[in-house]
Amino acid sequence: MSKTVQRLETKESIDERTQRVLRGIIEGYITSNEPVGSRSLSKSLEMGLSPATIRNIMSDLSDMGFLMQLHTSAGRIPTDKAYRFYVDQVVVANQLTRKLQKRIQEVTQEGGMSQVEDLLISTTRLLAGLTQFVCLTSSPRVETSILRRIEFIRLSSQQILVVLVTRNGQVRNKIIATTEDLSQDFLNTVSSFLNEQFHNRSLHEIRQQILESMVEDKERYDRLLAQAVRLGKKAFELENAPEVYIEGQHNLIFSERFRNLNSARGLMDAFEHKSMIMNLLDSAVEADGIQIYIGIENELESFQDCTMVKAQYSDQNNVLGTIGVIGPTNMDYQTVIPVVDFTARILSQTITQQSSSCD
Amino acid sequence: MSKTVQRLETKESIDERTQRVLRGIIEGYITSNEPVGSRSLSKSLEMGLSPATIRNIMSDLSDMGFLMQLHTSAGRIPTDKAYRFYVDQVVVANQLTRKLQKRIQEVTQEGGMSQVEDLLISTTRLLAGLTQFVCLTSSPRVETSILRRIEFIRLSSQQILVVLVTRNGQVRNKIIATTEDLSQDFLNTVSSFLNEQFHNRSLHEIRQQILESMVEDKERYDRLLAQAVRLGKKAFELENAPEVYIEGQHNLIFSERFRNLNSARGLMDAFEHKSMIMNLLDSAVEADGIQIYIGIENELESFQDCTMVKAQYSDQNNVLGTIGVIGPTNMDYQTVIPVVDFTARILSQTITQQSSSCD
DNA sequence: TATTAGCACTATCAGCTGATGAGTGCTAAT
DNA sequence: ATTAGCACTCATCAGCTGATAGTGCTAATA
Structure with a gap:
């Protein structure tokens, strides 16, 4: 790889108990979207630890760069490094509900979408709707x-x-x-x-x-x-216009989950530069499966408050494009990851079926 | 006309001086986007009227329903009725600058847009950019x-x-x-x-x-x-999917001019219902030239904080569709109207050229 | 009689205040 | 090693302040 992608490492060994606390904080912040304090964590963890002990552990975690405070008297929130730890060590892609699987299959395999464009647009819209984030899809390069x-x-x-x-x-x-x-x-x-x-x-x-x-x-x-x-x-001499489909931009403005975003404006502006987005999506295509860029790991500055989860889709032979979502760093990784993954798979499947039907 | 479109009437006779005051308030509010008070108006009008006199006139205008106050100690702002008066009696479509005309012509007549779709999209985008409002265009009904x-x-x-x-x-x-x-x-x-x-x-x-x-x-x-x-x-058996192009939605959120809009959300949601928008645009097609719906005159509730300015475009024979903008009621009618008008004309011209070139 | 000066009134806004509360860090006791 | 206790720090909020910009009304004026 010529260009080294910045990726946070979590090699340090942290003992079991500390890990559980960290995990508790991360999950607490993911569900509540509020900084979590020692007292409430002490209760919700049910490990029989007093707030004071938790505070000591929290202090250690802060030193290690996993937590930060918005101001002295507020609880703590996870750093990008913490999310990276969470995604790498904790999250196991849990199964989607049958219902959700069905929903995705219905949309991508619905009849009458003879053309890839239509398929991509409705899939993009679906993913934006399911996650309540912004969904980006690059179409196959002509x-x-x-x-x-x-x-x-x-x-x-x-x-x-x-x-x-x-x-x-x-x-x-x-x-x-x-x-x-x-x-x-x-x-x-x-x-x-x-x-x-x-x-x-x-x-x-x-x-x-x-x-x-x-x-x-x-x-x-x-x-x-x-x-x-x-x-x-x-x-x-076809137009080299990069085709990117973007859906769910209004979530940026109206969704509560984007509340603590510095600049929705910056993101919206970035979305206008289609070719930049295209490149972003199609970078790191070598990697198979799902790719996750957390906060600072994103190359694009306006994305550095967010997490991007993306996956390639392909036909039987080649990778064709990428579909992904951009959401707050404290997104619910546990479900977003499998949703994106599954959607990309079904998309590949549908396209493969279509293109193999020629003779 | 089977469905009576509510349209504010301004038949009452108001004397010259009162009219000039009203006009002053409207234009003041259009340029400053702030309620205008008697004192500042007294200065800007240069009619040698003291603030007190102006206040009396303002009071009369309020009684007649042309002005309203957001609260006691604020200046006054025009009502929809006032804008209707302004548009009907005062505004004379002034010429566009050569520069602007050129800009519009360039975009709509730029080469490489062999297909109407492309033409419509870039024209819509252009109009959204020029006005800094939201631009809506209905494509020709297939x-x-x-x-x-x-x-x-x-x-x-x-x-x-x-x-x-x-x-x-x-x-x-x-x-x-x-x-x-x-x-x-x-x-x-x-x-x-x-x-x-x-x-x-x-x-x-x-x-x-x-x-x-x-x-x-x-x-x-x-x-x-x-x-x-x-x-x-x-x-x-073509898809009856109504094709509407919408551009400039971000202006709703980011443009200062939309500041005193009750619900950007409501508008955005309305934009999702393409077929409704389509009908809205294509209604009143009989009318030639430009159509203006001010505030309450809009059928759609979520539009009633705004003014819609629209015009039909056509080929040599038939009206094909409509292009229009949605902006705050205190938009700069003096320039928005001719911009929409001119754009629609050029659009018609371009399409006519294209379709007449078959043999 | 139409206009205006003067004045009392009102709403908003920015800035300040003190109370409250959530949360921390440290220390000494367990 | 853990925890109770306590002092401390901020952010937030309600309530108050004076300044400001506007009005409506009335009485004086040209």
């Missing part, structure tokens, strides 16, 4: 998608509609202008030529190859080839 | 759009991609499932049949006619016709 089919449709003497279908079910339309009036018959010939030539190649490769052939045999080929290359070039 | 072209593309033995292009440049894709394996050649025959049959008919009409022919001559026709009807039926 770049690396495999061509399934390309067609040209003559709309007028100057306009041609390009329809491009990728293996994973994305459909892209583009209207291109021509100077020459090309007949539909001719366009059909061109498209079958391109389809044959570039079957099962990635759009990126195809573009590359087209550019090469334009340079190489500038003069050589016949009219068909010349037009095919010219049209192909235009057709594959 | 229902009433005129068919320009329909094509079927065989993706696999069970999947067919339908591509549907309307005269105003909307492109719709849909993947439909088939039980029978149909060759591309056959599909081409079907599509040319449909194209010929239904050239220049609205999608609504087409669907109607397909349904009729299915009932009428159930048995009669040959395989081509049968398949054509069957495929056509599926193809034109």
Whole structure:
């Protein structure tokens, strides 16, 4: 890995009892969203420890960097380091309820969503709704998608509609202008030529190859080839617009859980920079399974008050994109993690089914 | 008109001087967003009236329902009735600056936006940005759009991609499932049949006619016709999903101008109900030019703190949709009105150009 | 008679106050 | 090693203050 991602380490050994206290504080803060004090913790822990003892332990934990106080007379809250400990050592992804599983399956596998775009949008919306956080999803990069089919449709003497279908079910339309009036018959010939030539190649490769052939045999080929290359070039010059779906932004404003967030504004502004978000989501794709970035571990400054939980989705061969949520650092990891995980799996499954149905 | 739209009337005759005071208060409140008092108004009006006199006039205006006070010791603010007076009697749509005109033209006429969807989205975003309000746009109802072209593309033995292009440049894709394996050649025959049959008919009409022919001559026709009807039926069963584009929602939260809004939440929630918004936008389409709904004049309760300014856009023949903004009632009508108006005009112009370029 | 000066009245706001309470840290006793 | 006890620290809140900006009313005035 060229770029070292900052990740908090929790190698220090803390004895059992201290761990239980820390865990108690974390879970207390997660459920109540209020700083937790020694007295209440003494009760809720039921370990027969007096508040004073708890205070001593808390003091140790503060020294170790697991806890902090907003002000002297308030209880303590966990630091990012504490959450990292919690996620690494304590949380075991517990099972989702059947009901929740069913809900997710219904949405992602609902009929009528023939196109990946629709599927992604409704899944993103679902996840935002379930978690009450903001949900971000990167769509498969058209770049690396495999061509399934390309067609040209003559709309007028100057306009041609390009329809491009990728293996994973994305459909892209583009209207291109021509100077020459090309007949539909001719366009059909061109498209079958391109389809044959570039079957099962990635759009990126195809573009590359087209550019090469334009340079190489500038003069050589016949009219068909010349037009095919010219049209192909235009057709594959797809907008590089990064497609990111963002849902649940209003939760930032209206949800109580985001209350102690410094700047909702900063986050909202960050969401406007789609390509940045895209990169963020698609980074660390090597890692399989779920990835969690807690507070300061996030590269983006405006995310450093939050935790991002994300997972890749894929078809049978390749990772296609990422789906994830951004929430407060004191989110309920115990359920958020499996929800994101499960959703990504079901999403992969649905897309795989769709793309394997071509022959 | 079956449904009477509540619209405030300002028939009462108010003498010249009183009008000037009222106007002063309205404009003062528009620029400062603060209640205006007799003292400051006395200065800014430069009519040589003492605060006391102004107070008397203000008192009269309050009685007439043009002004109100948030509390005793605050200045006065205009009522919806006052804004209605202002818009009807005072505002003369002043010219936009060249600079602004240029900006709008650039965005709407920028190349590469071959498809209406893209055009509408960026125009909506532009208007939200210019006004710093929320901008709403309804897309042309696919229902009433005129068919320009329909094509079927065989993706696999069970999947067919339908591509549907309307005269105003909307492109719709849909993947439909088939039980029978149909060759591309056959599909081409079907599509040319449909194209010929239904050239220049609205999608609504087409669907109607397909349904009729299915009932009428159930048995009669040959395989081509049968398949054509069957495929056509599926193809034109387009999602009736109302397409509304909403941009600038964050202004609701972050813009100072929305400060004295009761419930941003209510508005945001209303925006979720796309079909309601769609109807709202497309109501009163008969009216040509700009429409303005001030506060209580809005049917929707959550809009009654706001003013909506909207205008239709159209191609050479028909009204296609509506573009409008929602802002505080004390918006700067003097500039918002011409901005919306101009944008709608340019939008119409661009779409007309595009759809007239087919032959 | 229309206008205005003067004055009493009222609501908001910022700043201050002291009481309250939750929570800590330390120390000495267990 | 644990805990009870106590002094201490802040944040919060209600209540009070004076300053400010506005009004409505009345009586004087041009």
